[in-house]
Amino acid sequence: MRFCHFLRAFVLFVCLPIVAVAQDSTAKVDEPNRNGDKSAQSREQPAEESAGAGRRSRNGVLALLPPDSVTEHVLEIDSRKLAYQATAGTLKLFAQEGEQSAAIFYTSYVVKGEPGDRPLTFVFNGGPGAASAFLHLGLVGPKILDFGPTERDGANAKLIDNPQSWLDFTDLVLIDPIGTGWSRTAKAEDAQKFYGVKQDAQAIAKTIALYLSHTGRVSSPKYLLGESYGGLRAVKVARALQQDQGVIASGIVMLSPLLEAPLQFGASRFALGAALQLPSLAAAELERRNAFSIKEIQAAEHFALNDFLTTLAGPPLEGATADSFYARVAQLTGLPIEVVRKTRGFVRDAFVKHLRQRESAVVSPYDVTFAASDPYPESDSARGDDPILDGFVRAYGGAFASYARDQLGFKTEMTYALLADGVNGKWDWGNGHGSRAQVSASDDIRELLTLNPSFRVMVAHGYSDLITPYAINKYVIDHLPEKIGNRVTLKIYRGGHMLYTKPSSRIEFTTDANTFYGVRAFEASPKD
Numbered sequence: 001m002r003f004c005h006f007l008r009a010f011v012l013f014v015c016l017p018i019v020a021v022a023q024d025s026t027a028k029v030d031e032p033n034r035n036g037d038k039s040a041q042s043r044e045q046p047a048e049e050s051a052g053a054g055r056r057s058r059n060g061v062l063a064l065l066p067p068d069s070v071t072e073h074v075l076e077i078d079s080r081k082l083a084y085q086a087t088a089g090t091l092k093l094f095a096q097e098g099e100q101s102a103a104i105f106y107t108s109y110v111v112k113g114e115p116g117d118r119p120l121t122f123v124f125n126g127g128p129g130a131a132s133a134f135l136h137l138g139l140v141g142p143k144i145l146d147f148g149p150t151e152r153d154g155a156n157a158k159l160i161d162n163p164q165s166w167l168d169f170t171d172l173v174l175i176d177p178i179g180t181g182w183s184r185t186a187k188a189e190d191a192q193k194f195y196g197v198k199q200d201a202q203a204i205a206k207t208i209a210l211y212l213s214h215t216g217r218v219s220s221p222k223y224l225l226g227e228s229y230g231g232l233r234a235v236k237v238a239r240a241l242q243q244d245q246g247v248i249a250s251g252i253v254m255l256s257p258l259l260e261a262p263l264q265f266g267a268s269r270f271a272l273g274a275a276l277q278l279p280s281l282a283a284a285e286l287e288r289r290n291a292f293s294i295k296e297i298q299a300a301e302h303f304a305l306n307d308f309l310t311t312l313a314g315p316p317l318e319g320a321t322a323d324s325f326y327a328r329v330a331q332l333t334g335l336p337i338e339v340v341r342k343t344r345g346f347v348r349d350a351f352v353k354h355l356r357q358r359e360s361a362v363v364s365p366y367d368v369t370f371a372a373s374d375p376y377p378e379s380d381s382a383r384g385d386d387p388i389l390d391g392f393v394r395a396y397g398g399a400f401a402s403y404a405r406d407q408l409g410f411k412t413e414m415t416y417a418l419l420a421d422g423v424n425g426k427w428d429w430g431n432g433h434g435s436r437a438q439v440s441a442s443d444d445i446r447e448l449l450t451l452n453p454s455f456r457v458m459v460a461h462g463y464s465d466l467i468t469p470y471a472i473n474k475y476v477i478d479h480l481p482e483k484i485g486n487r488v489t490l491k492i493y494r495g496g497h498m499l500y501t502k503p504s505s506r507i508e509f510t511t512d513a514n515t516f517y518g519v520r521a522f523e524a525s526p527k528d
Contacts, residue, residue, distance in 0.1 A: 060186050065090055066412055070085060071086050075161060077164075077167075082167060085110050087106075088408040090104060091214075093207070104175060104176070104203075104207045107172075107174045116217075119223055119250070120172075120217050121173070121253075122173045123140060123173065124176070128200065128427050131419075135227055137403070138506075139166070141167075141172065142162055142165045143403060143407075144159070145395060154393065164507055166513065175207060179191050179417065179420045192426055197232075197427075198236070198430050200233065201236035206244075209241070221250040222247065222249050224251075224253070226255070227257070228258060234253075238252060251457060254457070256461055256499070258441075260472060261438060261439040261440060262438060262440070263276060263476075264472060271312035273348075273472075274345060275471075276304070276471040277469045278304040279300045279301045280465060281333040282300035284333075284367075285332065285333055287494070308345065316344060325345075335347060335350070351363065352365060356371045359371065365465075366386065366389055367497065368466050372387035389419075397419075442476055450484055458516045459489065462496045462497060470490075
């Protein structure tokens, strides 16, 4: 999640070189972990430093992490009692010289009494810089954070049992990448070595391999679930698992993923990027008018990739032709016609401020249907925090910290870093320029599908998401070769980037995921 807060957000979203994935083969998951971290980030509270100063080992800030905690629980799903074991703990990564360089925090949920070939899913969020608490307490875990009847009341959110937990059909391991959650490096300056597309994927792949080895789950069907940048991360991790660890994944589920940055970040300059954004604005306008219709959205998709695309790609319009075109775009999106005309249809940088300007409101790119009062109505441009990302979903961080302490028995004085803003700005995008605008996962997806005949992918989106508009990845999927593309499923639901905050969409998504996991490998094989 957290694919960088729109303009902030649109800014996010073998062994590693010195990074610390050379692993001590004698380390065990269940042995007490004395390594802790008071957070490498300068914004962590100074009180934590004084509290932990007397307990630091030679591994520095890793001294705050407690031993792994294992607890037993029961969850009721569809009138069935599901007994499961939860482990909240850390896995150690070591540098080439043999010293521990980092600790990766994870939470696992394993259903008791099930066969050893039960699916096992590794879960992470995105950002880069987001912890797994979003998917943990928002979608898959045995507990879920309920935001009340309005679906957005963070101040009074309550943790309840999740009757749609994915534990119903897969065991779960939720992972916080370095710099997020309670995952830290021994030395603050070493964190940078993990901040990059390749480095991150290799470190997560090593973490997964360690978990599989320590728990004897190597033979289990292995799946990855990632949200936003976590979708791209899942693809890169699957490749790193196969190439570096000899572990082959059975499939990937991606929620609101970043797959093709050139399409993602070209909406303010290139006609195709703008066209692929348009259907999400149209869907949001239909929701605003209480007129949501799949038929109307399909019509918007057709217009976007035909008249709209060719018009934006051509010379500026004039006279009555311009008036007619801009009026149609305004009617379709709900934007004032003067805004559409001024931007010539390239509205990415204008919609947050202007979509609901007549109501003195701003919208969130995380869900364009979500409007809040504009804190700076006198400003010509959007200012202030995002009403979703910096608003009610921040409650996931405090809720998870309390849950881990009180119910999972993982007690630490370290601050849980839900959204580590500094991580994104330091990210190495791996293209030699440090630019996110060229990162891509399409080739990796093609290779994974080609090399593994039973490998499958499910991509899920919310209609009204403008952080990662669904039409971009529909375009990517539609342009896969037919023989491998038939193992990629696209599902679209009402809602935004974090569609699971909408209970009805969360239930639909979980039902579809259950079906996805239930497909046999031979049924997924490409047809001659």
